Amino acid sequence: MITAAAPPALPMRGAARGPVRWAEAFGDGPQAPLLPAEAAHVAGRPERRTRQFTVARTLARRALGQLGFAPSPLLPGAGGAPVWPDGVVGSITHCDGYTACAVAPAGRLASLGIDAEPARPLPVGILGLTASAAERAGLAQLPPGLVPWDRLLFSTKEAVYKAWYPLTRQWAPLVEMPVTVCPDGTFTTHRDGQTLTGHWHHAGGILITTIALP
Ligand SMILES: CC(C)(COP(=O)(O)OP(=O)(O)OC[C@H]1O[C@@H](n2cnc3c(N)ncnc32)[C@H](O)[C@@H]1OP(=O)(O)O)[C@@H](O)C(=O)NCCC(=O)NCCS
Structure with a gap:
């Protein structure tokens, strides 16, 4: 079952909120069909991992669509970090009961990080x-x-x-x-002599944290 959070729980605020687009789902989350390269990546993986990967890609396409990007494969690259389309920075998180993806134009932010944990x-x-x-x-x-x-x-x-x-x-x-x-x-x-501020939120039994690097 999908339980939409309203208003959105992802705590993107202040300067970060302007360029950031996101999609999130509480509960099991939506599962649109994977693109062929993504399906090949998770072939044979445990059901839980396949479900998390699929919900994350479904939400990533919604978030990227808000920036005007057509669907394209979103695969893990070096160190597990997703390989975003050129010109995009972003982050994905999934835990039992919550999945989210946040993206922004690379010209507006250097990087994004989001995480969710059970409370x-x-x-x-x-x-x-x-x-x-x-x-x-x-x-x-x-x-x-x-x-x-x-x-x-x-x-x-x-x-x-x-x-x-x-x-x-x-x-x-x-x-x-x-x-x-x-x-x-x-x-x-x-980091590097800079102090950076992130945000956290407690919603629906989930702790959600976000940080944007300007
Ligand atoms: C990478 C890490 C941050 C993922 O966090 P997590 O809570 O396990 O999992 P989440 O669901 O929140 O996030 C997973 C997503 O993070 C992203 N991710 C993975 N590695 C990443 C990296 N190196 N950089 C940026 N994003 C990364 C991916 O998008 C992944 O989802 P996907 O595989 O479906 O694309 C974590 O496993 C890790 O390595 N932490 C740092 C090392 C450490 O000290 N760990 C100590 C644990 S006791």
Whole structure:
């Protein structure tokens, strides 16, 4: 079943919102037929992966259509990052219960990163692997009970990673993606002397995080 979020949950705000186009779905999500190259890519993969890949491509075509792009295969490239049509930057996320794709003209943004996670605490041990001591101390200062902050921090780091990877082409552990989460729906990260602000949202049992690099 598809449960549309209204208004859209993807927290693209401020400067990022203007050039960004997106499509998102709660629940199982729509599954339009894959293009032949995409179908070949997922042939023989587990059903869950095929479904996630298909919903993501369905939503990606909707988002790209808003930028005027006709359907074309959207395949994973180096490091798993999607190979967008020339002139486009974008990001995809899927977790149980939510899928989204955000895109923008490359002339307007350098990169985009989005991530979604179930709004449940992280499994034991993951925070220690992915967050620095300073970040873990910062989580302890946040108001208890609002959201599972450890999972939110993890999601912000994945969004930052997805935004940086297409620019650097270098794998890096999440612990090296410094993030400060704020309870007002924003987070900040630092890179090359710049402070960048992302946004987070809690909707329908899902934590959704986005960052746009200008
Ligand atoms: C790549 C990564 C960010 C994906 O995040 P995830 O929560 O597992 O999965 P999501 O559904 O949110 O995102 C998957 C999408 O991310 C995109 N993606 C994958 N690798 C990417 C990369 N290197 N750069 C940008 N986007 C990428 C793809 O579009 C993928 O969907 P698709 O395969 O259908 O095209 C994650 O697996 C990862 O490698 N993180 C960094 C490494 C790390 O330290 N991990 C620690 C885990 S304890």
